[in-house]
Amino acid sequence: MADRIIPSPVQSPESEPFYAAAKEGKFMIRRCKDCHKPHWYPRSLCPFCFGETDWEAASGDGIIYSYSPMRRAGYTIAYVTLKEGPTMMTNIIDADVDKLACGQAVKLKWTVTEDGTPVPTFTPA
Amino acid sequence: MSIKGRGYIVGAYEHPTRKAPDKSVSQLHAECAKGALEDAGLKKSDIDGYICAGDAPGMGPINMLDYMNLKVGYFDSTDVGGSSYIAHVAHATQAIAMGKATCVLITLAGRPRSEGQATGTAARPGNPAIADSPWETHFAPVTANVYAMVAARHMYEYGTTSEQLAWIKVAASHHAQWNENAMLRNVVTVEDVVNSPMVSDPLHRLDCCVISDGGGALIVASPEIARSLKRPLVKVMGAGEAPKGQFGGNVDLTFSGGAWTGPRAFAEAGIRPSDIKYASIYDSFTITVLQQIEDMGFCERGQGGRFVSDGNLISGVGKLPFNTDGGGLCNNHPANRGGITKVIEAVRQLRGEAHPKVQVPNCDLALAHGTGGLIGSRHGSATLIMERE
Ligand SMILES: [Zn+2]
Numbered sequence: 001m002a003d004r005i006i007p008s009p010v011q012s013p014e015s016e017p018f019y020a021a022a023k024e025g026k027f028m029i030r031r032c033k034d035c036h037k038p039h040w041y042p043r044s045l046c047p048f049c050f051g052e053t054d055w056e057a058a059s060g061d062g063i064i065y066s067y068s069p070m071r072r073a074g075y076t077i078a079y080v081t082l083k084e085g086p087t088m089m090t091n092i093i094d095a096d097v098d099k100l101a102c103g104q105a106v107k108l109k110w111t112v113t114e115d116g117t118p119v120p121t122f123t124p125a
Numbered sequence: 126m127s128i129k130g131r132g133y134i135v136g137a138y139e140h141p142t143r144k145a146p147d148k149s150v151s152q153l154h155a156e157c158a159k160g161a162l163e164d165a166g167l168k169k170s171d172i173d174g175y176i177c178a179g180d181a182p183g184m185g186p187i188n189m190l191d192y193m194n195l196k197v198g199y200f201d202s203t204d205v206g207g208s209s210y211i212a213h214v215a216h217a218t219q220a221i222a223m224g225k226a227t228c229v230l231i232t233l234a235g236r237p238r239s240e241g242q243a244t245g246t247a248a249r250p251g252n253p254a255i256a257d258s259p260w261e262t263h264f265a266p267v268t269a270n271v272y273a274m275v276a277a278r279h280m281y282e283y284g285t286t287s288e289q290l291a292w293i294k295v296a297a298s299h300h301a302q303w304n305e306n307a308m309l310r311n312v313v314t315v316e317d318v319v320n321s322p323m324v325s326d327p328l329h330r331l332d333c334c335v336i337s338d339g340g341g342a343l344i345v346a347s348p349e350i351a352r353s354l355k356r357p358l359v360k361v362m363g364a365g366e367a368p369k370g371q372f373g374g375n376v377d378l379t380f381s382g383g384a385w386t387g388p389r390a391f392a393e394a395g396i397r398p399s400d401i402k403y404a405s406i407y408d409s410f411t412i413t414v415l416q417q418i419e420d421m422g423f424c425e426r427g428q429g430g431r432f433v434s435d436g437n438l439i440s441g442v443g444k445l446p447f448n449t450d451g452g453g454l455c456n457n458h459p460a461n462r463g464g465i466t467k468v469i470e471a472v473r474q475l476r477g478e479a480h481p482k483v484q485v486p487n488c489d490l491a492l493a494h495g496t497g498g499l500i501g502s503r504h505g506s507a508t509l510i511m512e513r514e
Pocket of ligand 1 (some may be wrong): 034
């Protein structure tokens, strides 16, 4: 399965700090200062209570919630549930797709895109 | 207050074209409107309300109403993808109940086939104004692989198989063989489906709907107007609409927004799922049907695979005849939005005007349910229950 080239992400004011930290190798999620719940994708206001949120470092450990290889296009879309709780959309890389499974442990592995911005992809742990 | 009995579907028309390179999208909308007026026995000047969605070129009602030269006192352009037109019937009925209109036209049309869109598999460009795009678009969530993740999770949680999903396509093909306008009229087997090329694991090519040009139109009218016409009476009984997304990261792919809209529609109609004689279920993919059958309460959650097997969705064979026009899987998916054709075939069934080979005997209660967007990420859901009076 030829690997698809992941394009650089588009940016918004809410995403720029995440990708700036990614360039330093830091994987950040956001947590609410009021209800203390983490969420994904990152927002300035908590999606559970509209409280103020802040960045915190996450482990990069997770398990596959679901996935689907598009073999001819050369990539595998997935939802990964992070150890911290939230589930995020991502790609699984550097894996034998026939051996992937829901519930499988994976770990963060950055993929550096064309303009130098790393995006959070995952690979079997 | 309820919309039960406050509106009737008096006109329904499905454009026969499946490829229309020589027609404009606005033209297709107008041809559908004309067809629905003729079906109802109404005049153009009887229309006093209009609803369309994102497939209508320009600023929705503004450009379409100018093109058709219609004067209305009510318009709506709620766009929740393919589910829009099912919600539109409810909105039209609400407008009629509130005295804002008496005769509301709903149209859909599009030409994705002529325009050569790789609808289900092409990655889309990012859009920084859409909140999720900076986090997802580069990972290429296309239509096929996002629905495939729903199927993969269903298989993991409940042991659902590709063969069970295939039965949904088999049933649709049994119906499509009688529809002379259907794109795919060949009856297929479970083996044909599971042996067709894999698009995005575990969905095969024959798990996916067709890409077609075309359109459709509906007219919803007040009880007074409906009773003045010489057509069988199709009464709006209940409806529900809901969005579903990722819940701030608490992703749950085991149900769609239909799990909310179905119960709301049944409560308003005052009936149970077992009362339904015919169901139009949005079939962008086989998994879409399976999940929504569970969401509507036609079977227990997780039992959809068993429920759809062995021809249970085939008219004259099984307990829940579905998509007797062949549905999106075989007949038609105009503008990549299957909601309006779902209502149209339900109206045919309730009137007794479906093809004789697929007509459900004594069909007095029918359901149409649809989704718009992607059930694996974020989508709208809409349910409509109708009764032949
Ligand atoms: Zn909060």
